[in-house]
Every structure is written in C-alpha cells, then in structure tokens.
Amino acid sequence: MSAGSEPPVGTFLDRFVLPADPAAPGQARRRLAADLAGRGVPAEVTETVLLLASELVTNAVLHGHGEPVLEIRTTESTVWVGVRDPDHHPPQARPTDADSLGGRGLHLVDALAEDWGAVPVAGDGKTVWFLLRR
Template sequence: MTGKPELPGESGESGEPGEPGEPGEPLDRFVLPLSPIAPRQARVRLAAGLAGTGFAAELTEIVVLLASELVTNAVVHGRGEPVLEIRTTDHQVWVGVQDPDSRLPQVQQVDTDSLGGRGMHLVAELAETWGADVIPGDGKVVWFRLRRESPAVDG
C-alpha cells in the first residue's frame, strides 16, 4: 500500500489485486460534496473532461459509470468529502476516488432482489484492473484502470 496520494494505484493491493503501474498524466482532480449529488457532479465533469481526449464514447461511458460507483461508495461509506482524480496516457485511463475512511471496499455477495451493493461488482467486471490503497493518516484511494482499447468496449 502506498502513502503517497500523488501516486495512487502503485501497490495494486486490494481485495482484487491490480497490476502496479504509472497512472499517467493528471487530467483533472476535484473535491466533491459529501452529498447524494456528488455522483452526478462527478459524471458531468468526467464526461466533459474526457470529451476532447480522443477516447471512444463507449470507453467514456464505462469510465463515467465506474467513477460514479466509486463516488457513491465514498459518499455512502466514507467519512468526508471524496476527491476524484483522473489520469490518462496514450494507452489508458486511470480514475481514483480518495476519502478519509481507511476501510477498504469489498466485493460482496448480492441477492438478486437487492436494490444496491453492485458497484464494486461492476468495477471488478468492467475495469482492466482495480485496487484500493490505504493512505496512512489520510484514508484511502480506490481506483480503476481501463485500456484505451478495453475488452469491455471491444466486446
């Protein structure tokens, strides 16, 4: 686990380990309110930020969906305002959501009739890799990474 929020995602430690690697160049970083409106604000800002990057529309939709799930988890389970960061390279997009709660997310069994609890399932299924890193004294960052040519997009 890493203690440096500037390089989240390096350790790849989580309930479902991801591959370590450079997350790319910062595209945007912003604080969201600890409020039910935070996921919508994140979706709008991410979609606008990715619009001029050349990423396929389908990939942008997946990024926005998964980021919305991470923000929702941070609002519901976290203990303070979430911070969303997006980084890109020519080959990938990386999104991390930091919150002050150091408890790591879990992919849980969900009853088919349940109305919630599927966010981390979506992240685990659609992301190339994902993870969560504790930031000592400052909570955690939960992140995912998608390749530009994502298998989830390519079919």
C-alpha cells in the same frame, strides 16, 4: 483486484473535491465527461468510466465519512480514475442476489475494469481506483 497501484505515468487531467452528499456522483460524471471529451477517449470507454466512477463516488459518499476526492489520469492507451475518502477500511463487495437493490458497485468495477484496487493514503484514508484500456 490489485492490492495497490500507483497511477500510470501519463497526463494528469484533473483532481477535484466532491460534496459528501447524493449530488456527488452526478457532479463527478459531468466533470469526467468534460475532461475526457477533449482527450480522444472513445465514447464506449467514456461511458464505462462514468459508470464505474459513479459507483466509486457513491460508495465514498455512503461509507467514506467525508468529501471524496476524484483524480483522473490518461495515457495513450489507458484511463485511470481514483476516488479518495477518509475511511481507512478497504472496500468489500457485498453478496447480492436478484432482489438486492444495491451492493453491485464493486462487482461492476471488477467485471468491467482492466484492473482495480485500493491503496491506503497515509493519514488520509484510502484511494479506490480502476484502470481501463482506451
């Protein structure tokens, strides 16, 4: 995990506000899939983006105390996704075991992303982000 990172300089694809309810991860997946479809992003990368974004949006809904804002940027070689929420506390991966029903989201992000991190947003919480190679 990186302490912080600016989004890559590249093509800004989309930024959208999601509801602070259980429907948000599904809405995020549909919107991201549509955004990436026209950008030539390989299917396996898109699937990973959808999985990791869903995990971050779920965390934002459960712990962020407000509507998450999702942003996506692409370059020729990367896909960057950030999820902003109003909570100022940095994300923390919970210890899990084989019987745990939840708490694996950040572990998945750590295992599958090229890089990830969280940055404070002045007066507006934090952005948790990940970067994938295309």
